[in-house]
Amino acid sequence: MKQKGVSKEVLMRMQALRALIEYHRALYHEKDAPEITDEAYDSLVSELQNLEEMSPSIGEGVSPRDVIGGAPSDAFKKVKHSVRQWSFDNVFDEAELSLWSDRVHKLLAGGGVSKPAPTYVAEHKIDGLKVVVVYEKGVLVRALTRGDGITGEDITHTVRTIKDVPHVLKEQISLIAVGEAWLPHKEFVRINALREKKGEPVFANPRNAAAGSVRQLDPEITRERNIRMFFYDIDFIDVVNTDVLSPDTQEDELALLKKVGCTVNPHFAVCRTLSDVVAYYTKWTPKKDAEQYGMDGVVVKINEISYQRILGYTAKAPRFGIAFKFPAEQATTIVEDIVLQVGRTGVVTPVAHLRPVRIAGSLVSRATLHNEDQIKRLDVRVGDTVIMQKAGDVIPEIVQVVLELRPQKTKPYVFPRKVPECGGDGAIERVVGESAYRCVAKNSDTLHRARLYYFVGKHAFNIDGMGEKIVDALLDAQLINSYADIFTLARGDVLALPHFKDTAADNLLTSIERARTVPLERLLISLSIAHIGNETARLIARHFKSLAAIRTATLDQLEAIHGIGSVVAHSLYVWMRTKDHMEELDRLLAHVTIVNPEEKEEQAFLGQIFVFTGTLATLSRDEASERVRDLGAHVASSVSKKTTYLVAGVEAGSKKELAESLGVQILNEEQFLALLSRATEG
């Protein structure tokens, strides 16, 4: 352990983290008004925890993470809980879960259980507000918030308005029942819309709205908000003078709660083994957003109450249960560097290099910063701690900088005027009115490489087995320099590359051979002409039908095409009249055969607009697009009122919702294939 070697920076970081965590903790628990998400908060806490573990001598004393919950506010009467209120420890993956279960088995064996065979109960972990309800001889007498676990606030008057909480139980038992109060997502949206209209501050999330709604002086406000509650635990039970049996298991507790009239979440499962628990977790992970309540994981408890007693509690949490949390969708990390990248069109994109961090199941180490304006807006600096999230499930983005954790002596990021990464003289410029810098270096090697990558890529010549690595190797070995050189590569040239043996070389040469025949639109795309992408190239190819016609087209002729305006027309016109470009094009034409577009007789889908989303099982999205285009349809990238069909594969995202709201017809894969085969037959 490096007890002594703890640097001053680490100490300062820990201090700053503690102060910040305390600040956010107070906002969350005492004011119901957090400024950052729980996940970002958890991420900060876990960083502090790690630092403290690495330097044990400093972790002592009061760290905010030792405090359970918050101190009760003065607005409501403080009441001491008769049973201490705990919260479970968290685990984030199967390995951690299995460690917990191992501990349980060991403790049970050591606790005198000869052959421990615990079963588990898995339940939805609801993201709401924990409420403790006290019944005496079947009558509701008091309801408390969790508070700091020892003392809670009296919220009896508002909890009485929740319809899932019976005022009188169906049996005259005395009971301390614990549940989670939550606000349906629909209600959250409705209430926030209302508040916004009135100019009141909106709630950050449903949980805070629930907390705010329950902590009202006027119970009518609570009633109006339609708060719900699920009961999940019994802290104390007295069944004297009734014929009710005391529960022996967690499963029995849930059954009893339900029997006496308390609402219980129906989606729990009794699991014989830990792999059943994992299966439950896996089953619910993709469905977690489908319910009206927020779910941030699965609570796993040892079913047998006799075992629970043996296991007992640590200083902070019960040992008989664990919260198996869903992967966090937000986390904090540190910006280690800001690096510039140059694309095929010369656009210079700043990318943040990050200390690797797990978000939504994957390890993220880079995130785009888009452009200079975005860096200014966020004021991201090297060394900053930032909150990260995944935009649309895949692409990491920086949400905000945690200013409190900014190291001293940092300076705002200055976008360089010269970019050596560009090659050549590194000159870049920013066109007025545009947000991107473009590399304008003469003879930029980077740009040259980027264009060649694109030329062999999927949308252009699509040369199989020729990726960026191979292009680099060919360039470095000076085997190619321009597009045309690719088609004069000899077998011996390829064999000279590292890692290339007979089969690999033959495969590559076959791919090149196949690429010698190219549809006109693909040739257009491959040339890296600004603004000429997939669709525009197709448009132009369809219209002129030959390269010769395109080369001689006037500005007016170009602009006359529906979908081509002055900017695109100018870009193409100028390109076709640049001497270097013409020479390169002529050299290329000596080696390739262009297939000109022809009129199709079969136009079953003429005038129809298709949009694809999600993954199709039987064919790729590109293949599917090709098929419908062959039948005269147009394939668009986003859904609008004009869309004829949205073809939705597995894991369709936001497009499907949009299509539903616009009333666009949605086809699943089966229906789509049926439509295709009908069209090709007829």
Added chain:
DNA sequence: TCCCCTCGAGTTCA
């Protein structure tokens, strides 16, 4: 001139 609709470009990870 103001929107709405598209397209192009850039990007991450398993």
Added chain:
DNA sequence: CTCGAGGGGA
């Protein structure tokens, strides 16, 4: 998937 910007109809 998102953002910025071009194209075109109202």
